Amino acid sequence: MSDLPEQAQQETAEAVEPPQAGTRFSVGIDLGTTHCVLSYADLDRIDDEEFSPQVMAIPQLTSPGSVEEKLQLPSFLYQAHQAELAADSTSLPWAAKPNYLVGEIARNLGSKTPIRLVSSAKSWLCHTGVDCKAAILPAEAPDEVERVSPFQATTAYLQHLRDAWQSQHPNAPLERQDVVITVPASFDPAARELTVEAARAVGLGQAILLEEPQAALYSWIEKSRGDWRKHAEVGDIILVVDIGGGTTDLSLIAVTEKDGNLELTRVAVGDHILLGGDNMDLALAYTVKAKLEKDGKRLEAWQLQALTHSCRDAKEKLFNHSELDNIPLVVASRGSSLIGGTLRSELTREEVNRVLVEGFLPKVAVSDRPVSRPRTGLRSAGLPYAQDAGITRHLAAFLAKQQGATDELKDINLPEHASFLHPTAVLFNGGVLKAGTLADRLMDVLNSWLRAEQAPEARLLTGADLDLAVARGAAYYGYVRKGKGVRIKGGTAASYYVGIESAMPAVPGLAPEIQALCIAPFGMEEGTQQELPDDEFGLVIGEPVRFRFFASNTRREDKVGTRLDYWTNGELEELDEIEITLPEEGRRPGEVVPVHLCAAVTEVGTLELQAVSQKDQGRWKIEFDVRAGD
Amino acid sequence: MNTFAIDLSLKPTTFDLWHVCLAGTVVLLSLILILLLLVMLIGRARCKKKSAMQPAEPAVKIVEKIVEVEKLVQAPVPEPVVLKEATSDAALQLLGLLQKEARFIDFIKEDIAVFSDADIGVAARVVHEGCNKAINEHFTLAAVRSEQEGSKITLPEGFDAATVRLTGNIVGTAPFSGTLVHKGWQVTNIRLPKLTSGHNAAIVAPAEVEL
Numbered sequence: 001m002s003d004l005p006e007q008a009q010q011e012t013a014e015a016v017e018p019p020q021a022g023t024r025f026s027v028g029i030d031l032g033t034t035h036c037v038l039s040y041a042d043l044d045r046i047d048d049e050e051f052s053p054q055v056m057a058i059p060q061l062t063s064p065g066s067v068e069e070k071l072q073l074p075s076f077l078y079q080a081h082q083a084e085l086a087a088d089s090t091s092l093p094w095a096a097k098p099n100y101l102v103g104e105i106a107r108n109l110g111s112k113t114p115i116r117l118v119s120s121a122k123s124w125l126c127h128t129g130v131d132c133k134a135a136i137l138p139a140e141a142p143d144e145v146e147r148v149s150p151f152q153a154t155t156a157y158l159q160h161l162r163d164a165w166q167s168q169h170p171n172a173p174l175e176r177q178d179v180v181i182t183v184p185a186s187f188d189p190a191a192r193e194l195t196v197e198a199a200r201a202v203g204l205g206q207a208i209l210l211e212e213p214q215a216a217l218y219s220w221i222e223k224s225r226g227d228w229r230k231h232a233e234v235g236d237i238i239l240v241v242d243i244g245g246g247t248t249d250l251s252l253i254a255v256t257e258k259d260g261n262l263e264l265t266r267v268a269v270g271d272h273i274l275l276g277g278d279n280m281d282l283a284l285a286y287t288v289k290a291k292l293e294k295d296g297k298r299l300e301a302w303q304l305q306a307l308t309h310s311c312r313d314a315k316e317k318l319f320n321h322s323e324l325d326n327i328p329l330v331v332a333s334r335g336s337s338l339i340g341g342t343l344r345s346e347l348t349r350e351e352v353n354r355v356l357v358e359g360f361l362p363k364v365a366v367s368d369r370p371v372s373r374p375r376t377g378l379r380s381a382g383l384p385y386a387q388d389a390g391i392t393r394h395l396a397a398f399l400a401k402q403q404g405a406t407d408e409l410k411d412i413n414l415p416e417h418a419s420f421l422h423p424t425a426v427l428f429n430g431g432v433l434k435a436g437t438l439a440d441r442l443m444d445v446l447n448s449w450l451r452a453e454q455a456p457e458a459r460l461l462t463g464a465d466l467d468l469a470v471a472r473g474a475a476y477y478g479y480v481r482k483g484k485g486v487r488i489k490g491g492t493a494a495s496y497y498v499g500i501e502s503a504m505p506a507v508p509g510l511a512p513e514i515q516a517l518c519i520a521p522f523g524m525e526e527g528t529q530q531e532l533p534d535d536e537f538g539l540v541i542g543e544p545v546r547f548r549f550f551a552s553n554t555r556r557e558d559k560v561g562t563r564l565d566y567w568t569n570g571e572l573e574e575l576d577e578i579e580i581t582l583p584e585e586g587r588r589p590g591e592v593v594p595v596h597l598c599a600a601v602t603e604v605g606t607l608e609l610q611a612v613s614q615k616d617q618g619r620w621k622i623e624f625d626v627r628a629g630d
Numbered sequence: 631m632n633t634f635a636i637d638l639s640l641k642p643t644t645f646d647l648w649h650v651c652l653a654g655t656v657v658l659l660s661l662i663l664i665l666l667l668l669v670m671l672i673g674r675a676r677c678k679k680k681s682a683m684q685p686a687e688p689a690v691k692i693v694e695k696i697v698e699v700e701k702l703v704q705a706p707v708p709e710p711v712v713l714k715e716a717t718s719d720a721a722l723q724l725l726g727l728l729q730k731e732a733r734f735i736d737f738i739k740e741d742i743a744v745f746s747d748a749d750i751g752v753a754a755r756v757v758h759e760g761c762n763k764a765i766n767e768h769f770t771l772a773a774v775r776s777e778q779e780g781s782k783i784t785l786p787e788g789f790d791a792a793t794v795r796l797t798g799n800i801v802g803t804a805p806f807s808g809t810l811v812h813k814g815w816q817v818t819n820i821r822l823p824k825l826t827s828g829h830n831a832a833i834v835a836p837a838e839v840e841l
Contacts, residue, residue: 063730065829066723069821088828313759332756334838338736339745339753 025169025177028053028215028474029161029207031154031195033122034245034278035072038161039471041479043178051222051485053475055468058164060103064089070104071468073160077118077153078106079138079146094167100148100156111305115141120246121153123383126184126191126272128576133194154198162202175203178478182470184249185211185269185493188551188575189607190624196606209605210477212470213240213251214266214488216429219473220464221486229262231461232425234411237267238461239423241395241442242470243432248273248391250398252421253488256411265409266490268402268421269553271573273394275360275386277432283355283389284311288329288345303343306331314347315356319435325349353437360389361441366396366420366449392445396420399449401554401570408556418453427461434466491523492601495558497572499548500537516550516572518562520599520607529600530560531612536596539611542589544581547622550574560599580611580622597622722831723822727768729835732760736835768821774814783810 024044030037041053057069064085078101080090090105092098101109110117118137125132127150135147148156158181165174181204183195192209199207210218217240221228232238236255242248250270256263285308289299299307307329314327326348333341370388388394399420406412406421414422426443433439439460447457465472480487497516519532539545550572558564564572582593595611598619602608609622728734737757742750765771774793777783785794787804793814796806825831 059824061826062823065826066823067826068823086828086830089826091826091828093824328752328755330752330755332733332753336736337740338733338756339740339742339749342749342752342756344752 024172026053026475026478027165027174027177027179028210028471028476028478029158029179029181030212030215030468030471030474031122031157031181031183032075032244032470033120033247033276034075036075036157036161037072037468037471038165039468039475040177041475043479043482051476051479053222053472055471056165056168058103058161059093059167060160060164061090061092061101061105062103063105063108067092068104073103073157073164074107075102075119075121075153075157076106076110077102077121077137077148077156078109078113079116079118079141079148080109081116084109092163094163098160100153100159102156102160112302114138116145118148118153120383121150121157122184123246123272123274124150125154125194126187127383128188128574132190151194151198154195155201158198158204159202162204175206178481179204179207180210180215180474180477181207182210182212182215182474184247184272185213185251185266186249186272187211189496190576192606193624196604208481208603210474211251211266211269211490211493213242213249213269213427213429214253214490215470215473215477216240216242216464217253217264217427217473217488218476218480219469220427220461222472222476223463223465232262234262235413236424237406237412237421238425238427239399239446239458240427240429241433242429243391244276244430245278245432246274246276248275248386248394248430250395252402252405252423254406254409254412256409262486264486264488266488266493267409268398268405269493270394270398271553273386273391274383275389275391275394276430279385279389280356280360280432281308281312281315283359284308284315284347284352287351287355288347292343292345297343299343302334303331311347315352316435318347318349318352319437357437357441361392361438361445362390363445363448364390364392364396366400366452368393369397370394392442395442395446396449399423404554404556415453415455418455420449420453422450422453422455423458424456425461426458427464429464429466429469431467489525491525492520492607493522494551494553495522495555496520496599496607497550497552497564498578498597499550514548516564516567518558518560518564519597519609520601521559522552522556524599524601526601526605527603529598531598532560532596534561534596536594536614537611538592539580539582539595541582541587541591541593542584544579546577546579548574549576549578549624576624578609578622578624580620582611582620595620719825719831720822722834723825724768726831726834727764727823728761731764731767732757734761768823769817770819771815772818774816775810777810777813779810779813781810782807 024042025040026043027038027040030039036058038056038058039053040056041051055071057071058073059067059069060073062068062070080101088096090097090101106117110119115138121137124130124137130136130150132150133152135149135152137148137150137153138145141147162174179199181195181199183192187195195209196207199205217238224231232255234255234257238253238255240249240251240253242250248270249272251266252268254265254267256265285304288307288311289304292299310329310331314329317327318324326346329345329347331343332338333343335341368390370386370390370393372387386394403414403418403421406414423446426446428439428442433442443458443460450457476485479485495518497518499514500517517532520530524530552558552567552572554571587593593613593615595613598610598612600608600610607624609624611620611622612618725735729736733753733756737753775783785796785804785806785808789804789806793816796808797811798808800806
């Protein structure tokens with residue numbers, strides 16, 4: 001009964017205003033590599049300084065036949081064999097037979113049958129050289145296993161979250177709420193576009209994107225309850241280090257002043273580094289495996305898997321209890337006899353320190369760089385995992401590369417002799433950094449670099465919940481977008497270029513020597529667009545035309561139309577090609593139409609490239625996701 | 631011609647054949663009539679007897695039913711019938727969880743007499759760790775009394791005998807003063823998994839076949 005007036009209200013509001021009206025919740029979705037989290041806050045009930053987002057308990061199958069509510073939805077998808085599961089043992093509160101098995105059950109079943117498990121779909125989304133809409137996962141599966149595309153997997157996680165929300169808030173459909181989805185700052189335009197498309201596929205066309213490190217900072221601001229102004233000052237450079245289960249993401253945010261108010265500007269983002277907590281657990285498991293093999297014990301694949309699990313638990317115990325020196329590790333036999341076939345070993349503090357602290361966070365000089373060996377032989381169809389596990393080396397490379405990131409900000413002055421950008425504050429995010437030992441080591445290394453250049457030590461910004469901060473921050477961003485609280489200025493995280501051989505016409509199969517033509521500058525804000533009217537391209541009607549596409553996260557001064565004849569190694573990164581096909585409607589096939597390019601950053605946060613014909617003002621979208629790799 | 635004329639002034643002078651027949655018929659009919667009347671009378675008398683008995687029977691039954699209803703009202707406890715069914719599922723579920731996380735059934739069902747303490751100790755770690763995880767995940771446990779075990783506490787009048795058990799020298803009246811031997815445990819929150827219709831709770835661990 002009570003829904004009726006409300007629904008009527010919503011409908012009338014909709015008739016007068018755009019569909020956004022009637023929104024009641026700000027919903028933040030952290031679409032992580034290993035876990036998804038949904039956080040929300042009631043927008044009607046917030047007083048100005050009181051914002052208390054809640055994290056939704058997500059009902060999910062944990063094993064066949066049992067449904068549990070958990071705060072995190074593991075980002076895994078399991079392609080079960082038709083004979084594998086009993087009938088009616090996969091129903092969810094909202095669906096008798098869901099299309100895909102996702103969440104805890106997928107991870108559990110997949111741990112014993114890895115050939116049917118889809119994991120890290122998110123990392124595939126920004127994997128250059130792969131068609132993300134082609135059914136390619138699980139990559140190692142035998143032919144008869146039905147595959148899904150990274151895009152479909154992402155859609156399945158969003159679908160689960162949406163259905164879970166709908167079943168708990170039947171009167172507030174998610175498509176009518178303010179939805180913010182987080183993506184890594186290092187996501188390229190194509191990966192961002194795919195994320196938005198996945199959201200659209202489950203009816204969340206209104207969802208907007210937010211970079212994860214920014215979300216973490218928003219969460220910190222929100223948690224400080226207005227106190228953040230006391231902890232941050234003009235001239236601060238905040239380094240956000242986000243080490244998650246599968247990826248490491250780095251961002252720099254500068255604190256400046258405008259009209260007496262503090263302003264936050266995201267000035268730089270790092271590369272997408274496929275290195276995280278899972279690598280650490282695996283490294284420990286291999287250490288223990290080597291120890292067992294020295295005693296003549298052979299480990300099977302399932303034992304290594306179980307060992308990885310117990311290493312994760314043991315690692316956490318060693319980090320949390322400084323009085324412990326070793327933790328016994330036990331891998332139980334698979335049969336019903338528990339006592340006989342049990343494998344026993346132990347993990348010592350010394351091993352954890354050697355493998356994790358020294359292996360992943362070595363004490364290096366700021367001049368050190370990640371080692372990259374040439375890949376041996378054919379690169380298999382796997383993910384491009386980071387070759388150097390030294391996170392501190394990646395950090396050193398990032399800070400040195402971004403030395404000029406704050407040149408244009410007058411509030412920030414870097415000393416003359418600086419060889420890298422000096423952060424003054426650090427914000428941590430991601431489950432790995434919950435371990436005090438690792439967090440301390442990271443601060444130690446950073447501060448040793450700063451001391452070497454007579455710079456003040458960076459301080460740690462505390463108070464954020466490292467597991468749930470991104471989702472909470474995303475929900476807070478919905479509130480910030482209503483004009484409350486401080487907003488981080490960001491814009492595009494890179495400048496973008498197309499490769500051209502000569503002025504016209506652009507043809508596929510370009511020779512290696514090319515010029516890079518800037519079509520979108522660094523830091524383009526949401527809702528703006530820039531046109532490049534002078535450089536006309538000739539496009540052939542009916543034939544797909546491809547451009548080589550580049551991005552740079554260091555060249556901040558390039559304007560639209562800047563042509564680069566030469567660039568240093570690492571300055572420009574080549575992305576997947578972009579493609580445009582001019583439809584034949586009303587034209588003769590084969591005719592050449594002169595067009596110019598137009599770049600726009602949408603309100604959603606994606607980059608949109610268009611070809612515009614000057615003759616008849618026709619506009620055609622240029623597609624990013626042409627990764628079919630031919 | 632022999633004709634029959636009706637003359638009512640004539641009187642029979644002798645008993646001819648016709649009149650003998652007539653008189654016989656009259657006697658026969660009246661006998662039958664008397665017989666029928668007798669039969670009806672007897673039948674009615676019997677019916678009366680029956681109908682007098684029939685109303686008496688239901689009256690007795692109603693009395694019996696009332697007694698039954700009274701009995702039901704007097705004993706309001708048999709609701710455990712409903713509870714029992716719920717607990718069997720929940721108990722199986724808990725067993726399943728303990729087996730899944732801690733290999734609980736495997737451990738209990740194994741003959742440990744033939745193994746050394748060291749071997750049992752190794753297995754006990756698996757069980758302890760897993761049980762700890764399963765219990766923490768699905769139950770929130772709190773101590774009933776927050777005081778230190780071994781300390782003196784005083785129980786006021788009207789204390790809840792279900793949460794605190796008195797032992798030893800129980801004499802006198804409240805307030806009682808005594809030593810806290812065990813702080814007690816209470817479950818403050820249960821988060822058991824919900825089950826789908828196709829779930830067979832009796833299978834606490836499915837057999838596993840590797841292909």
